[in-house]
Amino acid sequence: MNCKDFENTIHELVSRRLAGTTKQLEALEHAGHCLWCALRLDEETRLTEKLQAFAGALQLQRAPARVEEELLRAFRERNAAESAALLGIGGKRLRQGLRWGLAFAATVAAAWIMIFLWPHFHSGASDHPDRAANRRPPAASEPSRTNLAPVTRAAGPARAALKGATPQAAYAWTLERTALGESASELPADFISLGTCDDYLCMDEATLVRVSLPAEALLAFGLGTGNDYSPEGSVQADVVLGSDGVPFAIRFVD
Amino acid sequence: MMQAGDEDAFTALYRRRQGGIYRFVLEMSGSAPLAEDVTQEVFMALIRDNLGFDPARGSLAAYMFGMARHHALRFLKRDKTYVSIPQTWDGSGGGVELAPADDPQSALSRRETIHSVRQAILSLPEHYREAVVLCDLNEMSYEDTASVLGCSVGTVRSRLHRGRALLVQKLGVKVETGNEAVNPSRCLA
Numbered sequence: 001m002n003c004k005d006f007e008n009t010i011h012e013l014v015s016r017r018l019a020g021t022t023k024q025l026e027a028l029e030h031a032g033h034c035l036w037c038a039l040r041l042d043e044e045t046r047l048t049e050k051l052q053a054f055a056g057a058l059q060l061q062r063a064p065a066r067v068e069e070e071l072l073r074a075f076r077e078r079n080a081a082e083s084a085a086l087l088g089i090g091g092k093r094l095r096q097g098l099r100w101g102l103a104f105a106a107t108v109a110a111a112w113i114m115i116f117l118w119p120h121f122h123s124g125a126s127d128h129p130d131r132a133a134n135r136r137p138p139a140a141s142e143p144s145r146t147n148l149a150p151v152t153r154a155a156g157p158a159r160a161a162l163k164g165a166t167p168q169a170a171y172a173w174t175l176e177r178t179a180l181g182e183s184a185s186e187l188p189a190d191f192i193s194l195g196t197c198d199d200y201l202c203m204d205e206a207t208l209v210r211v212s213l214p215a216e217a218l219l220a221f222g223l224g225t226g227n228d229y230s231p232e233g234s235v236q237a238d239v240v241l242g243s244d245g246v247p248f249a250i251r252f253v254d
Numbered sequence: 255m256m257q258a259g260d261e262d263a264f265t266a267l268y269r270r271r272q273g274g275i276y277r278f279v280l281e282m283s284g285s286a287p288l289a290e291d292v293t294q295e296v297f298m299a300l301i302r303d304n305l306g307f308d309p310a311r312g313s314l315a316a317y318m319f320g321m322a323r324h325h326a327l328r329f330l331k332r333d334k335t336y337v338s339i340p341q342t343w344d345g346s347g348g349g350v351e352l353a354p355a356d357d358p359q360s361a362l363s364r365r366e367t368i369h370s371v372r373q374a375i376l377s378l379p380e381h382y383r384e385a386v387v388l389c390d391l392n393e394m395s396y397e398d399t400a401s402v403l404g405c406s407v408g409t410v411r412s413r414l415h416r417g418r419a420l421l422v423q424k425l426g427v428k429v430e431t432g433n434e435a436v437n438p439s440r441c442l443a
Contacts, residue, residue, distance in 0.1 A: 011414060015390065046427040047418060048390070053364065054371040055277075055391040063276045063293040068268060071297045075264050078301050 001026040006037045014044045191240065191249040192221055206248060207241045218252065268297055271315065274392060275322045281387045282326055284376050292325045312401035319394070319402045323384065374424040382417030389414050 001009075009018065009027050018024035031038045215233040240249040272293055279289040296318055307317050375383060381403075388399040389410070396407045403410065421427075 008411075011389075011411070011418065015393070043422050043427055044418070047422050047425065050367055050371050050425055050427065051386070051390045051421075054368050054375075055393075057364065057368045058277050058280065058391075061277050061280060061289075062273045063290055067272070067290055067294045067297075068265075070294060071268060071301070072261065072265065074298060075261060075301050079261075 001030045003030075003034060003037050006030050006034070007040065010037075010040060010044050013041070014048045189251050189254070191238075191251040193249050194247050196242070196246050196248055206243070209239045209241055210253075211237055211239050213237050221250075221252075223252065264301075267300075271318055272297070274315070275318055278319060278387060278392060279322055279326045281375060281391055282323075282383060283330060284372065288326065288329055292322050292329065295325045296321045313398055315394070316398040316401040319388065319392075319398075320404070323402055327380075370425060371421075374421050377424060378417055378420055382413050382420060385410055385413035386417040386421065390418075 006027055009023060012018045013024060013027045018027065031041045212234050213236075215230055215235050217237070218235060236253040238251050238253060239247045241247055275296055276289045276293045279292040280286060283289065299321060300318075307314055311317070312320075375386060378386065384403055385399060388394045388402060389396065394402070396410050399410045400407045
C-alpha cells in the first residue's frame with residue numbers, strides 16, 4: 001500500500017469500517033513506516049474522536065413527546081377518515097345492491113303473479129260485466145252463468161244419475177262442437193248446473209264429456225215427461241267435469 | 255403493517271427512527287425547533303402518502319433520511335435564521351440536554367469540544383456537512399449516504415474527505431511537526 005492508497009482508506013480505517021480486514025493491516029503497516037501517513041492517521045483519529053464525542057453528546061436527543069402525540073393523533077384521524085371513506089363506498093355499494101335486488105325481486109314477483117295468479121284473478125274478475133265482455137266469447141256449447149239453470153236441489157239426484165254414465169269422449173273445453181261428434185241434427189239444450197260450481201273459477205280446468213245415460217236420468221232433472229220418453233232407452237248428454245272429475249253441469253242432447 | 259393502519263407498528267417505527275432523524279436535522283441545522291418540525295413532517299408524510307417506500311431503491315433509513323434532508327434543506331432555504339440560533343442546542347440551557355459527564359472540569363472541556371465541533375460542522379458547506387453528518391455522526395454506510403444524497407458512492411467519499419479536511423483545519427487537530435527537519439514526503443505514486 002502506498003500513501004495514495006492509504007489516503008483513500010484512511011477514513012474507513014479510523015471509522016473502524018476496515019476492522020478485521022487485511023486492508024486494515026496493510027494500512028497500519030504502511031503508517032508504521034511512513035511518517036506522513038502516520039501524522040495523517042493521528043489527525044484523522046483526533047478528528048474522529050471529537051466527532052464521536054459530539055455525536056455521543058447528542059445521543060440522548062429525541063424529538064419531544066408532543067411530536068409523537070401529534071403524529072399518533074394524525075395517524076388515528078387518517079385511519080378514521082379512511083374507514084369512513086371505505087364505509088361510505090361500502091354503503092353506496094350496499095344501497096346500489098339493495099336497489100338492484102329490490103328491482104329484481106319486484107320483477108320476479110310480477111312474473112310470478114303473471115304466471116300463477118293472473119288466471120285466477122282473470123277468472124275471478126270475469127264477474128265484472130266489462131271484464132266478462134273482454135273474455136273470450138262463450139261458444140254456444142259452453143255453459144255460462146246465464147244458462148246454468150239453478151237446479152241445485154236436483155243436483156244430488158242428478159249426480160247419482162251420472163254415476164252410471166259411460167264417457168264416450170273427453171275433449172278440451174275449447175273444442176269445436178263438431179269435434180264432440182255432434183251432428184247438425186243434434187239440438188243441445190242449455191246446460192243445467194249441478195250445484196258444485198257457482199262461478200267460472202272451477203270451469204277453467206273443466207272438460208266436456210259426452211256420455212250415454214239411462215233415459216230415466218232425465219227424470220232426476222225434471223225432464224222426460226214428454227210423449228217420446230221411454231224409460232228403457234238411453235239419452236246422450238254432455239257433462240262438464242272439473243279437473244278433479246266432479247261434474248259441474250250437464251246438458252241433454254236430443 | 256403500518257400501511258394496514260396498525261398504530262403499534264407506526265409507533266414502533268417512529269420510536270426507532272425519530273431519534274436519528276431528529277439528530278440529523280439538528281446536526282445539519284443547529285436548530286432544535288427545525289429538527290422537531292422536520293421530524294414531524296417526515297412522519298406526517300409517511301402517514302399521508304401511505305409509505306411510498308421502494309426497498310429496491312435503498313433502505314428504509316436512507317429513505318427517511320432522504321425525506322428529512324429534503325425538508326431540512328427546504329426549511330433552511332426558506333428561513334436562513336434556523337442556522338443562526340446557537341443557544342438551542344449547545345447544552346447551555348437551550349432545552350437540549352447533553353449526556354452527563356463525571357466531573358465539572360471534564361464536563362466543561364467536553365462542552366467546549368462540543369461547542370467547537372458544532373460550530374465547525376455548521377460552518378461547512380452544505381454538501382460537505384451532509385456527508386460528515388451522515389457518515390461520521392450517524393455512522394451511515396457510504397451506500398446509504400449516497401442513496402440519501404442522491405449521488406454516487408465516489409462522490410460521497412470525495413465530499414467526506416474534503417469535509418473532514420476542512421474540519422481538521424477548523425478544529426485545530428492538524429498535527430504541526432514544529433520541526434522543519436521533519437518534513438516527510440509522501441509516496442503518492
